[in-house]
Amino acid sequence: MTRSTPTPSAVVPAEQQEREAAVTRQVLDSFANCPDPRLQHVLQSLVQHLHAFVREVRLTEDEWTKGIEFLTRTGHITDERRQEFILLSDVLGVSMQTVAVNNEASGDATEATVFGPFFVENSPRIEHGGDISFGAAGEPCWVEGTVTDTAGKPVPEARIEVWEADEDGFYDTQYGDDRMAARAHVFTDSEGRYSFWGLTPTPYPIPHDGPVGGLLAAAGRSPMRASHLHFMVSAPELRTLVTHIFVRGDEFLDKDSVFGVKESLVKDFQVQRADAPAPDGRELSDRTWRRVRFDIVLAPDAS
Ligand code: BEZ
Numbered sequence: 001m002t003r004s005t006p007t008p009s010a011v012v013p014a015e016q017q018e019r020e021a022a023v024t025r026q027v028l029d030s031f032a033n034c035p036d037p038r039l040q041h042v043l044q045s046l047v048q049h050l051h052a053f054v055r056e057v058r059l060t061e062d063e064w065t066k067g068i069e070f071l072t073r074t075g076h077i078t079d080e081r082r083q084e085f086i087l088l089s090d091v092l093g094v095s096m097q098t099v100a101v102n103n104e105a106s107g108d109a110t111e112a113t114v115f116g117p118f119f120v121e122n123s124p125r126i127e128h129g130g131d132i133s134f135g136a137a138g139e140p141c142w143v144e145g146t147v148t149d150t151a152g153k154p155v156p157e158a159r160i161e162v163w164e165a166d167e168d169g170f171y172d173t174q175y176g177d178d179r180m181a182a183r184a185h186v187f188t189d190s191e192g193r194y195s196f197w198g199l200t201p202t203p204y205p206i207p208h209d210g211p212v213g214g215l216l217a218a219a220g221r222s223p224m225r226a227s228h229l230h231f232m233v234s235a236p237e238l239r240t241l242v243t244h245i246f247v248r249g250d251e252f253l254d255k256d257s258v259f260g261v262k263e264s265l266v267k268d269f270q271v272q273r274a275d276a277p278a279p280d281g282r283e284l285s286d287r288t289w290r291r292v293r294f295d296i297v298l299a300p301d302a303s
């Protein structure tokens with residue numbers, strides 16, 4: 001790991017350090033009468049860390065202005081279709097850290113990962129073995145598995161939402177028309193099983209034509225996400241799981257731009273010959289296809 005060297009506090013004279021600490025104390029004290037204890041805790045901690053940051057990096061006034069201008073551009077490009085602040089949180093790993101804090105390990109429950117901006121309510125329902133592509137282009141991929149609780153008991157009627165980009169790396173919502181494709185929901189059967197036809201995921205960049213893209217470029221970082229298929233799985237009395245599965249061997253697994261990859265979520269998407277019999281008898285004689293297994297374990301709902 002490479003990390004820039006902080007300015008040693010030894011180079012800041014003690015009297016100056018005390019002046020700076022006094023500013024922090026004054027701001028912390030301003031929240032002393034906050035009626036909501038949680039809000040007070042969050043705000044005081046935020047101030048503590050922000051002030052420590054300003055002091056550690058010896059933030060110049062010019063850098064402060066650039067930071068404000070960056071946040072202003074981030075706000076201006078944000079609307080109901082594009083959320084640049086979430087993207088900023090994603091590339092700074094704040095989204096994944098929040099996922100980690102809120103999804104404590106519970107037995108062998110499946111790990112969660114970042115939600116991303118491309119989920120859409122009211123996806124079409126498909127039956128077992130149905131096809132989520134609805135015309136989206138890509139290599140067909142048979143996805144199957146089970147949903148169980150941490151005691152290994154099958155979960156019937158779990159709702160599984162799935163969504164993904166097409167082979168060109170675009171979600172349906174990015175085409176700017178009304179299409180709904182490469183997304184659907186399916187329910188597990190009485191033994192907790194599910195299956196569907198999806199598309200073999202391919203890598204794609206997060207939206208990088210705005211301020212967050214500029215930040216990545218300035219930092220020499222790639223906007224690419226490792227190839228993945230999104231899942232959101234919910235069932236009564238169990239913790240809703242938001243996750244993806246990733247393709248073993250993908251070139252971006254160790255440099256996903258939003259830090260979403262967990263080893264336990266990397267799966268074998270096995271290549272099948274064009275003439276290999278499909279699990280549901282579907283005719284795929286003109287192209288290769290893949291199959292992947294994803295057994296999902298839901299944690300108990302702690303709330
Ligand atoms: C995605 O999974 O599609 C995504 C996640 C975070 C930021 C941008 C895109």
Ligand code: FE
Pocket residue numbers: 116118164165228230
């Ligand atoms: Fe995605």
